[in-house]
Amino acid sequence: MAENILSMVSLLFALGFMAIILASFWVVFEKADKPGWASLIPIYNTYVMLKIGDNPGWYLLLMFIPLVNLYAVGKMHLGIAKAFGKGIGWGAGLWLLPFVFYPMLAFGDASYLGHGGSGGSTGGQPSI
Template identity: 45%
Template sequence: MVGAFLGLGLFLLAIVVFFYVVYWRIFEKAGRPGWEALIPIYKYFIMMKIIGKPWWWILLMCIPGVNIVFIIMAVNMLSKSFGKDEGYTVGLIFLGIVFYPLLAFGDAQYIGPYGDPAAFEAAQQPDFDFDAPQQKL
């Protein structure tokens, strides 16, 4: 009996460590230091920055009933911030053990904080260097 519990505990520990690595990679893709994914509550504040929403959304995610709506919206904004569509959001919600690693280690690129339209639009614009000498036409 003890061996079964020990085996189960090691299996669950391996899953937790794996998801820390996954979130570390997602944070790095979004231009944040990976270590921010290791701090339990701080991780969610940073995730709100990545998706472009204010920190107080975390409080809304703690209200029973309301939290379901805001968590789904946040996951959708996460997938949109990485250039994915609503189908990918459904995958993140119902089959996260597959889709989060795909987001972290796949070809998805962070394209901007989808929840902040102005910042998302600015991230879509090509960089323009105002200090570079301009060619006259």
């Protein structure tokens, strides 16, 4: 009986944890002017994340090559951090502790600045 209760508690904890992560990705995508539903589609969500971080789409192919994928994933997360005005430490956090840093990025005060964190082609200034 105790094993069943422990199993149910573990399952509920895992489902809640996954819900927070999915919600975080959804909000990050929407902050970056991408459709939130795209965060739910495997492989496509990685492609969209590459685009949010201003990386070429063909980096998705690098994700399938052992060891090279470490570079591609790191570059993707660093690009996302820069696009939200964060530094290299934040990019490392997105990569190594996504369950902490993505909720902070999604539900914190970070806003999408554009590719490379420059605020788009106008350098963050409103266009006339």
